[in-house]
Amino acid sequence: MMGRDLLSAAKKNWPDNIFLKSSEKSLSFKEADLFVSRLAEKLQSFGVTAGERIAFIPGFSIESVLLFFALIRAEAVPVLLNSRSSSRQVNDYLVRSGASVFITAKKGRVDLSEPVCKLCYLEDLFDHLQNAARLHAGSAAANAGLLLLFTSGTAGKPKGVFLDLNSLGLLAERSNKRSGFGENDCWILSLPFFHVGGLGILIRALVSGGAVFLPASNSAETLLSLIKAGAGNYISLVPEMLKRLIVLDHEKTVLKNLKCIMLGGAASDSGLLEQVLKNGLPVVTTYGMTETGSHVTALSLKEKGRHLETAGTPLEGIRIKIVDQEGCELSANQTGRIVVYADTLYYGLLSDDGSVIKRKEDFYKTNDRGSLDPDGYLRVDGRIDRVYISGGENVSCEYIEKMALEAGGIREAALIDVKDSKWGRSGVLFVVPDSASSFNVEHFQSALKAMLASYQYPQRIITIKTLPRTLAGKVDYECLKEQAGL
The missing domain is CATH 3.30.300.30 (ANL, C-terminal domain)
Structure with missing residues (x-):
């Protein structure tokens, strides 16, 4: 079922709970919902229509988060672009996605001297937002709930993947059940949400009543300072960032203040895992990708450092199979292709002509090699493709x-x-x-x-x-x- 307005539901369940925090301000779910409605109304007044694809590069700011949910509420399809892309790549994404509008900062680093679509400036959208009218009743309920992310594909060019918020919400609930994230917790947004890892953090907060802290940057120094100051007790990291934080944590006490360090995005080497165990860090390893809507396996905090060499076990409602080249299921400890069975997989893929190729199967054949041990713990051994x-x-x-x-x-x-x-x-x-x-x-x-x-x-x-x-x-x-x- 599509069209689930997660922010509206969170406002009803936890109206006064803080949803978004930064060093400068904070917004409750009720306040964020109000801003999103006003911003959605302004988007509509700028000519944004239902089903229209609107591209922007999310930053580490409350405004970026509000814009994302406002696009959803205005029934548009957000196209989230990687901030590390070159100007040429941004233009290519805009053409391939069929985006009609690109929202950017007036002093943005992307040079679109020959824009392929209409430009809209972020500053103009938020200017005098307090005086904007409320969104007309019923628009949120009609929300299509689709968004488009780009990820590298095996064919050599980034692949456009459509996700729907209903599936993301269900997966987030399952993730929270495993990690224990709830309404009294705060997740530091250390990953940009043009990546599914960062997007998942926002969704987990919406379905739990928890908060998200948006840092001024995601540098190791900034993150360690925030952890030390108690800005949040959950964080998602890639192995390289965790290595940097361990080095910077001279007293080896700051990272221990966290309730959970969710680790993913790449394989962790044995040296890092030894450091995790030595310092008693609350690390939870995971496995997932854009097509699966975020991680689909994870360790539990209750395991207290055991099985760190694995990516954990499948979340509730998710099944992992290991198959050979013919697609036949392999036994425990045999290495083959990882196949994910879930009801929360991607909605569809972006075709060459810009249309949506809807997913037909209830499984996704990844390009990763791995194995399952007799207890169901997943080991990821690398990529099948180049x-x-x-x-x-x-x-x-x-x-x-x-x-x-x-x-x-x-x-x-x-x-x-x-x-x-x-x-x-x-x-x-x-x-x-x-x-x-x-x-x-x-x-x-x-x-x-x-x-x-x-x-x-x-x-x-x-x-x-x-x-x-x-x-x-x-x-x-x-x-x-x-x-x-x-």
């Missing part, structure tokens, strides 16, 4: 290779991923210049940087005369690793 995770972001090798060729000056490109002590994995790009004597490395690097997000840019670029190939004519990536001594 996609690696760097700092919690999916990076497609094929996409980087394609962009390298478009950058010019080369005739071949091949990317391999290697271990990175900071980000988990990073890329090494091999290029074959059109002309070794005239190839301008700095010009090539500059062109490539303009085409990629920061997390996609290779750690190293190596120039070679020719790419090694197999007898079948395919690039021999293992040989490349040997040649580079990797």
Whole structure:
């Protein structure tokens, strides 16, 4: 069932509970609901209509959260874009999504010198908002409840995934049941909500009556300071950020003040897990992705550090299978493709023509390899396709290779991923210049940087005369690793 207005329900259940907090202000569910209605009315007065796709880049601000829920209440489809995207990528997302409006700050860093859709400035929407009229009755109930996120796909370009709030709400309730998050708790929004990990935090607060603290930034220093000040008792982190926080926590006492550290986005190395156990940190490992609406497995705080090498067990109502190449289910401790069965999976995918391809199956075949132990704990062993995770972001090798060729000056490109002590994995790009004597490395690097997000840019670029190939004519990536001594 779609059309569930989670904020309206939260206002009825916990009207005076604080929903959104920052260092400057706070809003109760009742106050946030009022602002959202006023902002939705203003969006409609600007010409936003039901079903229209409206794009924006969410920031760590109360205003961004209010805008998101106002778009939902105005029956529009929010298109949430990654703040780390290049201007070229933003334009591409706007075209592919069919967004008719892009809401941006007047001093935004994205340069849209040739905008592909109508621009609307965030400042204009919030200007004199207190005097805006209330949204007409009944509009919230008619809310379609869809939103669109982009995530890296195996085909080499980001995949558009439609999610619906009803499913997100149900999954959030199941997550809260496992983690214990409730109306007396506060979750620090350490992940941007253009990622499903950050979005899930907002939804968990709506279905529990809990609060969300929005930091000025998500730097390690800022987060540690907030934890020390007691700004929140729950936080979601990727392994690299947890490593930084452990180093900064000189007394090894600040992180212990948290009730729960939800860890996901990438595999955790044994060294980090040893630090977690040594310092007695309340870490809960998880597994999930955009297509599953956030995490679908998790440990429980009751396990007190046991099974940290796993991603926990499936949440209520969710089933995990491990299958072989033919799709046959494997036994315990056998490694194969991870398949998720759930009633909270993505609503549909964005087609090439901008329409919605609705999901037909009750399962999702991931591109991850893993196994289940006899007790049902999931171990994730890596990717099946040529996609690696760097700092919690999916990076497609094929996409980087394609962009390298478009950058010019080369005739071949091949990317391999290697271990990175900071980000988990990073890329090494091999290029074959059109002309070794005239190839301008700095010009090539500059062109490539303009085409990629920061997390996609290779750690190293190596120039070679020719790419090694197999007898079948395919690039021999293992040989490349040997040649580079990797």
